[in-house]
Amino acid sequence: MRADARRNYALLLAVATEAIATEGADASLEQIARTAGVGSGTVRRHFPTRHALLEAVFRGQVDTLATRAAGLAAHPDPRAALLEWLAAVTSFASTVRGLAEALNRDHAADPSEPHDHCATARLTEAGAPLVSRAASALTPGVTITDLLNLVTGIALATEHHPDPAAEATRLLHLTVTGVSPAPAE
Numbered sequence: 001m002r003a004d005a006r007r008n009y010a011l012l013l014a015v016a017t018e019a020i021a022t023e024g025a026d027a028s029l030e031q032i033a034r035t036a037g038v039g040s041g042t043v044r045r046h047f048p049t050r051h052a053l054l055e056a057v058f059r060g061q062v063d064t065l066a067t068r069a070a071g072l073a074a075h076p077d078p079r080a081a082l083l084e085w086l087a088a089v090t091s092f093a094s095t096v097r098g099l100a101e102a103l104n105r106d107h108a109a110d111p112s113e114p115h116d117h118c119a120t121a122r123l124t125e126a127g128a129p130l131v132s133r134a135a136s137a138l139t140p141g142v143t144i145t146d147l148l149n150l151v152t153g154i155a156l157a158t159e160h161h162p163d164p165a166a167e168a169t170r171l172l173h174l175t176v177t178g179v180s181p182a183p184a185e
Contacts, residue, residue, distance in 0.1 A: 009046050011036045016047075017057050025054055025101035054102040055119065061096060062119045065089055066126035078133035083176060085130055086147060087169065089123065093155035094168035100155030103148065123148055139178075150175050 015036045019027035029050065033040045047053035068088055075081035093100045102119050127144045154175065158167040 005046075008036070008038055008042055012038065012043060012046055013056055016053055020054070020057055020098040022097070025050075025098040027098075029053070054098065058096070058099055058102055058119050061092055061099065062122045065092060066122055069126035069130055073129055073133070078130070079137035082127075082130040082134040082138075085127060086151060086176075087172060089127075089148070090151050090154055090168050090172045091165055093151055094158050094164045097159070100152050100159065103152045104156060120148060 012032065016027065016032050019032050019035070029043050029047075030040055033043045036043075043053075047056060065085070065088060069085050072081040072085050075084075093103065099119070103123075124144050127147065131138070131142070131144045131147065151172070154168050154171045155164075158164040158171065161167040
């Protein structure tokens with residue numbers, strides 16, 4: 001990218017991040033362009049779809065969650081590792097406005113649209129080894145997709161709660177009881 005294109009990209013990403021944090025995943029692309037002082041065509045060149053914009057905005061946070069999953073892969077208690085990671089994903093999704101909606105849109109996106117770096121694909125790839133390691137502690141048939149759908153639903157359900165993180169954590173604990181009851185001691 002040329003220097004001016006790199007500056008525009010960085011500016012658009014910063015403005016979009018703020019707009020999405022304030023307005024959610026449906027933040028106006030035209031308003032983002034106006035705030036950044038560029039034309040809507042510039043936005044479209046850098047982010048041809050809303051999905052591409054959301055992916056760019058959340059890339060760093062999703063990468064952090066993927067790194068955390070990799071760090072938990074060698075945890076001596078596979079169930080505890082999975083639950084720790086799910087709690088982190090739930091916390092991110094419930095407190096970062098727009099992320100849960102981006103995850104939800106990933107599920108509804110056209111299958112022919114490239115998803116190499118979308119939030120759901122990246123989190124699925126990161127969490128699958130944790131689910132695999134914890135399989136004996138999970139209800140038979142539970143998949144990473146199931147768990148990410150639950151987390152997304154919890155985050156969407158708590159988005160307007162006065163304390164979304166606390167409520168999301170409470171609902172995750174209720175869910176875990178049904179998905180993976182603690183082993184009897």
